[in-house]
Each structure stands twice: as C-alpha cells, then as structure tokens.
Amino acid sequence: MNLLLYMAPMAVVFLLPAALYMEENVVGITLALARDDPKIIWDFC
Structure with a gap:
C-alpha cells in the first residue's frame, strides 16, 4: 500500500x-461526451 501511495502521484x-x-x-x-451526457464526469472519479 505504501508503494501505491508514493508511486501513483508520480505516475x-x-x-x-x-x-x-x-x-x-x-x-x-471528452468535452463533447460531457455535453451529451453530464454523468460521464462522475464516471472518471
């Protein structure tokens, strides 16, 4: 878990x-897809 914690921001x-x-x-x-379906923003999070 520590490796993931330190490596993810660098990646x-x-x-x-x-x-x-x-x-x-x-x-x-991405912006065109977000205009068509605003829920796509939450799919990335």
Whole structure:
C-alpha cells in the first residue's frame, strides 16, 4: 500500500502529459461526451 501511495502521484505527473500529447484531441472528445451526457464526469472519479 505504501508503494501505491508514493508511486501513483508520480505516475500521473509522467503519464498524463504523455497521454495528452499522444492522443488526438482527447480534451475535445471528452468535452463533447460531457455535453451529451453530464454523468460521464462522475464516471472518471
């Protein structure tokens, strides 16, 4: 559990920018899906 506690924030810091860079228009697609179905925001949490 301690490893997960310490590694998860670092994984987000390294992988989120890489995912945003490599995926095409991921923010636009997410916003379009959220406009169609507002419940999608709670699915990510």
